[in-house]
Amino acid sequence: MRKHLLALGAILALSPCVMAQKIGVINSMSGPEAPIGENITNGIKLAEEDLKKKGFSLQLVWEDDTGKPQISMSAMEKLATRDNVVGVVGPYTSACSNAVARLAEKYRVPLLIPAAAKEEITRQGFKNVFRMNAPADKYASSLIDAATSLGKPKSIAFIYENTDFGTSTSNTAKDYVAKKGMQVVADVAYPKGSADYRSTLAQIKSKNPDLVFMVSYVADAILLMRQSREVGLQPQAFLGAGAGFTTAEFANERAVSENVISCTQWTEDVNWPGAKEFGKRYKARFGKEPSYHAACAYASMVIMAETARASGGDRAKTRDGLKAGKWNGVMGEVQFADYDGFNNQNNHQMLVEQIISGNYETILPSRFATKKAIYPFPRWK
Amino acid sequence: MAVFMQSLISGILIGGVYALIGIGLTLIFGVMRVINFAHGDILMVGMYLTYLAFTVLGIDPFVSVLITFPLMFLFGGFLQRVFINRVLKAVAQNQILLTIGLGLIMSNTVMLIFTSDYKLITTSYSSSTLKVGGGVSVSTPLLISFLITTAITAVLYWFLLKTDTGQAIRATAQDRDAAQLMGINVKRMSIIAFGLGSALAGTAGALISPTYYIFPQVGAVFTLKAFVITVLGGMGSVVGAMLGGILIGVTESLSAVYISSGWKDVVVFVLFLLVLLFKPSGLMGKSRT
Numbered sequence: 001m002r003k004h005l006l007a008l009g010a011i012l013a014l015s016p017c018v019m020a021q022k023i024g025v026i027n028s029m030s031g032p033e034a035p036i037g038e039n040i041t042n043g044i045k046l047a048e049e050d051l052k053k054k055g056f057s058l059q060l061v062w063e064d065d066t067g068k069p070q071i072s073m074s075a076m077e078k079l080a081t082r083d084n085v086v087g088v089v090g091p092y093t094s095a096c097s098n099a100v101a102r103l104a105e106k107y108r109v110p111l112l113i114p115a116a117a118k119e120e121i122t123r124q125g126f127k128n129v130f131r132m133n134a135p136a137d138k139y140a141s142s143l144i145d146a147a148t149s150l151g152k153p154k155s156i157a158f159i160y161e162n163t164d165f166g167t168s169t170s171n172t173a174k175d176y177v178a179k180k181g182m183q184v185v186a187d188v189a190y191p192k193g194s195a196d197y198r199s200t201l202a203q204i205k206s207k208n209p210d211l212v213f214m215v216s217y218v219a220d221a222i223l224l225m226r227q228s229r230e231v232g233l234q235p236q237a238f239l240g241a242g243a244g245f246t247t248a249e250f251a252n253e254r255a256v257s258e259n260v261i262s263c264t265q266w267t268e269d270v271n272w273p274g275a276k277e278f279g280k281r282y283k284a285r286f287g288k289e290p291s292y293h294a295a296c297a298y299a300s301m302v303i304m305a306e307t308a309r310a311s312g313g314d315r316a317k318t319r320d321g322l323k324a325g326k327w328n329g330v331m332g333e334v335q336f337a338d339y340d341g342f343n344n345q346n347n348h349q350m351l352v353e354q355i356i357s358g359n360y361e362t363i364l365p366s367r368f369a370t371k372k373a374i375y376p377f378p379r380w381k
Numbered sequence: 382m383a384v385f386m387q388s389l390i391s392g393i394l395i396g397g398v399y400a401l402i403g404i405g406l407t408l409i410f411g412v413m414r415v416i417n418f419a420h421g422d423i424l425m426v427g428m429y430l431t432y433l434a435f436t437v438l439g440i441d442p443f444v445s446v447l448i449t450f451p452l453m454f455l456f457g458g459f460l461q462r463v464f465i466n467r468v469l470k471a472v473a474q475n476q477i478l479l480t481i482g483l484g485l486i487m488s489n490t491v492m493l494i495f496t497s498d499y500k501l502i503t504t505s506y507s508s509s510t511l512k513v514g515g516g517v518s519v520s521t522p523l524l525i526s527f528l529i530t531t532a533i534t535a536v537l538y539w540f541l542l543k544t545d546t547g548q549a550i551r552a553t554a555q556d557r558d559a560a561q562l563m564g565i566n567v568k569r570m571s572i573i574a575f576g577l578g579s580a581l582a583g584t585a586g587a588l589i590s591p592t593y594y595i596f597p598q599v600g601a602v603f604t605l606k607a608f609v610i611t612v613l614g615g616m617g618s619v620v621g622a623m624l625g626g627i628l629i630g631v632t633e634s635l636s637a638v639y640i641s642s643g644w645k646d647v648v649v650f651v652l653f654l655l656v657l658l659f660k661p662s663g664l665m666g667k668s669r670t
Contacts (some may be wrong), residue, residue, distance in 0.1 A: 032497060034497075035498060162643050163423075185485075185536075188641070188642055189641075189642070190637075190642040190643065191642065191643060191645075191646065194637075194642070194645075196395050196633070196634060197390055197393075197642075198387065198388070198391040198520070198634075199384075199387060199388030199392070199634040199635070199637045199638045200637050200638065200642050201640070202383070202387035202388060203384050203388075203638045205384075206383065206384045218499060219499040219501065219594040219596075222501060223506075223592075223594065225591070226507060227520070230508065230509075230510040230518055230520045231387060231518055232510075232516075232518060249501070252503075253501075253503060255507075255508050256508050259400040279560050288384050297511070297516075373417055377623050
């Protein structure tokens with residue numbers, strides 16, 4: 001018996017392909033970010049099933065960071081030192097990802113971040129940190145480019161929640177419009193959870209901006225649009241940067257969400273290989289619409305597992321594999337490149353969407369467009 | 382000018398709802414000298430009752446006040462009878478601990494049942510407005526809730542001034558021992574007062590739910606506001622709470638426009654400190670010796 005075991009051990013040691021690839025997952029499975037964390041969990045579960053069908057012997061080690069950076073960091077320490085994983089996929093939020101990126105570099109564990117927006121994460125010259133999604137600056141630039149390609153806006157008003165997410169997104173947007181020669185006529189950071197934005201919106205209305213750029217989560221997004229309608233704010237376009245403006249709940253508020261322009265990392269009807277099918281299978285399996293986070297997580301896990309197997313479970317080789325590789329899947333073409341001060345950043349193509357008859361329709365870039373854009377914003381009824 | 386009028390009007394309308402929250406708190410304090418730290422959470426329970434009535438039974442949020450008010454009255458009476466009554470003679474810290482604890486239990490129970498997701502009530506009139514002229518518009522749901530608030534406050538005022546029970550409540554508030562000696566059942570008055578306070582908070586919850594969003598921790602925002610309002614108006618004074626509510630609403634609204642919305646809370650608290658500095662018993666408070 002012992003001999004057999006030894007032989008088996010020898011075979012396993014000699015043929016890394018047979019050995020299970022241990023990959024760590026850090027995600028916000030409970031806590032305030034749990035609703036989005038659920039999308040990431042489900043995306044990874046689908047990836048795991050698909051990989052196993054393809055004959056991968058994959059072993060995932062799940063860690064819940066509850067949305068807190070310090071817990072995320074201890075999870076990373078555990079994965080790197082005790083579980084000896086080949087690589088890690090996650091975490092979700094910008095704050096957690098930024099904290100964990102440092103540790104990934106310290107322990108030389110390849111880290112693939114699926115959906116955190118903060119730009120700095122991949123701007124610190126880290127060799128082991130990779131990111132799938134487009135960072136926050138892309139939200140701003142793709143939305144403003146969309147508006148300038150559709151019309152001739154000259155002035156813009158910013159209204160955003162006074163959190164890391166709100167201020168960093170609107171700061172990059174402000175830099176970008178300065179380059180475009182647009183005039184910022186209002187710049188308002190609001191405390192999250194105020195009941196009444198009417199006075200602020202009335203003030204913005206008095207400046208008569210061509211564009212209104214908003215950054216908020218879902219509840220505030222709906223309140224802001226409702227109250228914009230109440231005070232009769234009438235720009236050429238409402239631009240909603242991410243989060244609250246790209247959810248099904250927001251689209252369901254037909255009276256106020258119609259014609260709002262937003263942008264996203266992924267939609268079901270884009271013609272990237274497997275995107276449509278992924279959406280269908282996700283709905284069948286989990287009974288919910290997948291968000292872009294799910295697709296990002298799915299693609300990240302597939303890429304990490306494939307690279308880990310190809311490099312025989314070696315961390316340094318996996319890192320080199322990620323750096324050198326090119327993929328084409330549900331997230332379109334993926335390549336971790338160095339550009340504009342970013343390292344190992346997938347230069348992902350953002351999709352600009354508009355809510356038309358209650359559905360999110362891709363309007364730009366034109367090769368992915370499903371509907372023609374409606375511009376300028378029609379008068380409130 | 383349109384901006385000024387717009388913010389003034391929204392401030393007054395929001396202030397009306399704040400007033401309702403403040404009146405509930407001040408009533409409870411006046412009668413029992415208990416500071417109710419669970420006030421915001423009681424309001425949150427009222428919001429979820431409204432949400433349930435709307436989603437399950439299809440009752441309009443404003444109509445559901447008719448259900449919320451009595452239910453919250455019973456709930457408040459129950460809290461008073463089972464919990465608060467036991468600490469009426471205890472030191473203030475213990476009373477505070479008890480009400481904070483009750484609030485935590487409420488918000489966490491609601492979180493277990495409904496999860497921490499934000500809920501929105503969308504009615505046909507949620508985003509509708511009335512144009513007043515001069516570029517100023519008024520939110521219909523906010524206007525309705527202001528009218529209901531005014532009506533409730535008027536009825537409450539009449540109840541406290543004219544009815545026997547109302548007078549008994551006021552007597553208890555003025556001097557608990559003397560009231561008891563005059564043959565007033567002060568325990569019952571306490572139950573009624575806490576019930577009324579809770580009903581008012583619950584109603585306020587129902588009234589804001591068409592224009593605001595609902596989540597289990599929403600109470601904390603309003604507990605703090607309720608305190609500022611009651612202390613500003615004078616602890617125990619119903620008229621003071623009304624004034625305080627509207628004053629806070631208008632201050633928030635105007636400072637959001639003319640200073641910055643990030644600073645509006647600072648402005649409110651500076652105003653609060655100034656009032657306390659020059660009139661320590663609050664706007665309508667009588668200094669007790």
